[in-house]
């Protein structure tokens with residue numbers, strides 16, 4: 001069975017949810033601890049949401065520099081699938097695995113709401129969707145406004161690395177309505193909304209989010 | 225203010241008011257009145273001790289005998305809850321009134337604990353931090369039962385939406401509730417926002433927390449077993465929230481080194497609390513805790529005296545061991561500090577190392593500050609001298625009890641007589657349209673999304689219903705699907721008209737909300753927000769509301785498992801509307817069968833139940 | 836036009852969770868020699884020359900800082 | 914021990930909604946004459962004398978500020 005690591009930093013909140021999503025998709029969830037020096041042989045990694053270290057300095061800033069992120073960055077650069085959700089996306093940007101940064105919502109308030117997303121790229125984490133497909137997942141963040149300089153944004157669009165865009169104007173003011181992006185090889189993906197909260201109609205808006213986890217599983221089994 | 229080094233060395237040790245010194249200087253005057261103690265209360269303390277209290281003892285008694293901690297005006301009335309609770313009503317209770325929070329058996333070996341508490345005044349002074357630390361406090365109460373906190377709710381009451389100060393208070397309170405709850409990873413599953421002029425100078429912030437545990441994980445607050453260690457863990461102790469006790473400090477410190485008037489606000493650190501939750505759960509899981517108590521209002525004064533008086537021995541605590549955040553804190557200050565995110569545990573000596581190892585893993589500061597002793601005294605030392613030597617019960621439980629006079633106010637009849645019957649009715653289409661417009665534009669009926677969008681309701685993945693549902697529903701057991709529904713309600717205008725019936729209506733509303741989510745109501749918590757108990761009219765409202773609620777609970781077979789009384793909610797001599805907020809907990813055997821809010825599919829029949 | 840800087844910090848006796856989190860992080864990240872960190876806010880204002888010191892003090896104490904828990908310093912830099 | 918201040922501001926080309934909100938609030942409160950507000954962070958560090966300028970610059974540029982979106986100034990005050 002494919003083994004997908006889920007990292008817990010002090011202050012991580014959605015690790016139980018991410019692990020549940022991994023299990024629902026049919027893989028084994030392996031807990032990784034912020035202090036771990038290696039990835040315990042996992043095939044892919046999820047960096048879940050929350051407020052690592054309270055997000056006091058900048059969202060994700062301190063977590064990006066913790067011991068476990070060394071091997072994550074290395075493995076991600078070498079092609080291991082890595083998914084950063086919300087705080088995890090912020091951490092991947094702070095760690096330099098993804099370009100740009102996430103800053104305070106333009107409305108200056110935390111926003112918790114179900115949002116529509118358009119899947120715009122075929123990546124390790126979106127292969128179960130068709131490009132152009134719309135999905136609904138919860139967004140819940142105070143620092144979710146994606147920013148990067150114009151050259152970076154142009155490059156992301158030109159290279160097909162904008163993975164998710166809000167279907168309505170971004171509730172946080174994200175530039176070009178960007179909700180999620182990927183690395184150049186499409187293996188590392190980060191997004192602000194929470195697919196792991198959309199895996200069961202009982203507790204979320206539906207099951208659209210499960211697609212990210214089944215995508216990577218398919219990827220991993222095809223490679224094996 | 226350093227974080228990594230050891231406590232700052234005292235640079236100018238102030239004279240320590242020891243027990244010995246207190247005995248030798250019986251005539252030294254003490255500022256008991258400034259600390260809120262009445263002359264006869266002060267005399268009683270001297271009686272109990274057979275001497276004048278030391279400064280530190282005076283600080284402890286004054287906070288513990290305050291209205292907030294001792295329930296001195298409400299106790300005689302609250303007994304009614306106990307008196308009307310039958311054995312049958314208690315059948316599901318694993319812990320009831322008197323513990324940090326009530327614990328209810330929900331089946332399959334699972335238990336749920338829940339409680340609502342007020343943080344009204346601090347939320348007026350500093351809305352964001354006041355509301356945030358209100359959430360933090362109730363969450364620690366739930367943790368102290370051995371439970372994992374799983375959801376929060378908030379019942380808010382503020383002045384009219386267009387009152388100038390509401391623009392300061394409401395956004396601050398909402399951002400504070402959201403900041404703390406979101407950062408802690410607790411879904412917010414419901415609450416209320418009510419506008420009324422009586423809250424303009426005295427908003428109400430009532431926070432509720434729900435926790436889940438297995439029966440065998442229940443922990444109670446007591447310190448037993450001589451030789452067991454007292455461990456203080458979590459944040460360092462600082463000068464925050466000392467408020468009233470700064471009177472003592474200004475006497476101790478000379479003018480030039482004198483403390484500035486200390487603010488009575490506390491700043492919350494939800495990240496520290498999140499780590500504390502995980503750390504506590506690991507400690508409970510490892511069987512490393514004999515007894516545990518959270519540090520809330522009254523800080524160490526409360527934790528040490530309550531743990532000691534609930535145990536079977538005495539206790540010795542050494543304040544020099546307490547990790548401090550500020551230099552030169554006096555014993556009185558250390559004992560009264562309301563620094564947040566702290567817990568106090570009783571640990572057997574052989575488990576201390578394992579306990580410390582868990583705390584290190586979570587980067588939580590933990591320190592042995594004392595031990596359970598033979599005998600029945602709480603003895604506290606500072607700088608090597610004894611500064612407190614008291615029977616702990618006299619601090620924690622045997623405070624004053626008042627039978628405050630109460631009387632139905634003269635205006636009550638006129639108020640009740642003033643019905644809508646005499647009001648002009650709209651008759652023309654224009655008038656009717658005008659009324660509809662007024663209703664639609666009323667803040668009372670406006671959607672609450674501006675508030676609820678600032679709260680995470682998805683985290684932990686167990687929320688089966690939250691806004692806009694009538695009751696919040698969370699799954700307790702992922703495998704079995706068992707869950708609970710909670711609602712929190714009050715209608716203070718009804719209570720103003722008739723406090724007895726008003727309180728009953730609050731219960732009925734809350735119960736209906738829970739029932740209509742498909743759950744079976746099983747237990748009640750309440751937060752009784754009133755004006756000054758020294759006002760006989762307010763005291764009457766209080767007595768009526770308690771009696772009404774107790775009787776209704778008895779009639780419906782629902783036990784009150786715990787709650788909170790908040791008095792002195794008034795602006796000048798004008799009290800707020802009597803506001804008994806009632807929370808009801810219900811059980812769902814299968815959350816998947818919770819009844820959704822709103823109409824289902826086209827073609828479904830619509831029924832009206834009741835008259 | 837003058838340029839005015841207002842620095843706001845949590846009062847010394849008030850908990851500064853942000854500063855503490857940064858200080859602890861430094862220890863863990865192997866940055867040695869930093870004993871203490873306090874974190875506050877930094878404002879840069881462009882103001883008309885007509886705005887006097889008393890008014891700046893007022894702006895700082897009502898809008899930029901929360902006097903209940905913070906202290907601040909106003910300085911003109913040009 | 915030396916005391917070091919690090920001020921961090923959003924880069925000029927990055928939208929600063931916090932600063933703008935403050936600027937708008939001034940207008941609403943009838944404070945005239947403030948043309949522009951930018952809001953950033955202010956850090957005060959207590960550091961050992963052994964910590965050199967290069968190291969301070971490194972701490973600021975890798976931890977206290979995010980060079981993608983922020984600029985910073987380090988100064989020793991004692």
Ligand SMILES: Nc1ncnc2c1ncn2[C@@H]1O[C@H](COP(=O)(O)OP(=O)(O)O)[C@@H](O)[C@H]1O
Nearest residue numbers: 378380414415416417672676690691692693694
């Ligand atoms: N302060 C609050 N915190 C969390 N949820 C709230 C709050 N106020 C209202 N809500 C939620 O918003 C929804 C609508 O509230 P309300 O308008 O009071 O509904 P109702 O009149 O049906 O009780 C409910 O689900 C309620 O729990």
